[in-house]
Ligand SMILES: NC(=O)c1ccc[n+]([C@@H]2O[C@H](COP(=O)([O-])OP(=O)(O)OC[C@H]3O[C@@H](n4cnc5c(N)ncnc54)[C@H](O)[C@@H]3O)[C@@H](O)[C@H]2O)c1
């Protein structure tokens with residue numbers, strides 16, 4: 001019998017790519033998603049969708065009735081840093097309550113392993129770049145704070161109940177399924193690469209570059225863009241160590257790219273110009289965020305298959321070209 005997994009938020013960008021990877025590996029997948037930002041059409045064929053919130057006991061009951069699960073992957077979350085700066089209470093309440101309800105259900109249903117989508121926003125004042133797992137956790141927003149709280153909740157769930165967990169701190173998730181079966185469709189879209197590609201395609205007004213007076217070589221912010229398919233393989237790679245211990249890893253490629261470099265790479269990939277203007281800084285944006293992913297490389301042998309920015313952008317562009325209206 002095939003192994004069965006629960007993926008919360010599996011109708012969203014990163015979650016749907018993990019669902020694809022699990023299905024391609026022969027697993028059975030249940031997705032629990034309230035479709036608040038995800039899309040029913042993004043749930044890959046072959047997975048079962050339970051429509052509802054992780055905070056709703058009835059929806060959790062319907063999802064867990066499909067178990068027992070080998071492991072649970074928790075992507076479902078409010079995810080926007082900027083929005084969380086305006087609505088801190090809603091962000092912390094929703095993310096912590098949803099995560100806590102899910103963890104409680106995992107304990108009750110004797111799930112042994114849970115993987116949490118955590119974030120680079122834990123590290124708003126890095127003492128050194130690249131950022132490793134020993135860096136002090138100083139969340140940059142209520143969104144980051146909610147992930148820090150869930151990481152602590154998981155620490156205690158392991159210590160007291162033996163629920164093993166992996167906290168995966170993604171840096172900038174980007175790209176699309178290399179075979180074109182899934183892609184990025186956030187509404188509203190706030191992420192740089194899809195905005196750049198839509199500007200190139202003429203589907204949006206010119207991109208606004210948020211500040212060109214940062215202490216970086218070209219003045220624009222530097223980020224570590226990691227292919228969403230490589231995030232998926234990292235989720236699969238942690239399942240083995242989770243049999244015996246909890247882990248936490250920072251996930252990026254270890255290479256940073258400025259906003260200007262992203263624009264130049266997109267122009268090279270698409271053969272079009274990316275109309276853009278320079279605007280003010282966006283509140284809360286650190287100048288440079290780059291992950292040291294040495295620990296997961298060393299301990300688990302994980303490597304990004306698609307580390308090059310051009311490949312990440314090419315896959316995102318290919319999906320967007322075939323799906324100009326996203327998932328509709
Ligand atoms: N995209 C990134 O660059 C990035 C970076 C760091 C961390 N993350 C984390 O990765 C995860 C996935 O991010 P994403 O970009 O795929 O976001 P997304 O919005 O595309 O996906 C989130 C999914 O969760 C669902 N959801 C939200 N609240 C829910 C609830 N209470 N119950 C059930 N479903 C709910 C949404 O409908 C959506 O399908 C999030 O936890 C996010 O915080 C993302």
Ligand SMILES: O=c1ccn([C@@H]2O[C@H](COP(=O)(O)OP(=O)(O)O[C@H]3O[C@H](CO)[C@H](O)[C@H](O)[C@H]3O)[C@@H](O)[C@H]2O)c(=O)[nH]1
Nearest residue numbers: 079119120121171172190191192195208209210221259285
């Ligand atoms: O219209 C835009 C959009 C973005 N940017 C710049 O592009 C870079 C990337 O911005 P994104 O919004 O794509 O990503 P962030 O680095 O802000 O956020 C990412 O990392 C965060 C943690 O730091 C969270 O985890 C979040 O979910 C994740 O998308 C930033 O320097 C931003 O200032 C622009 O110049 N113009």
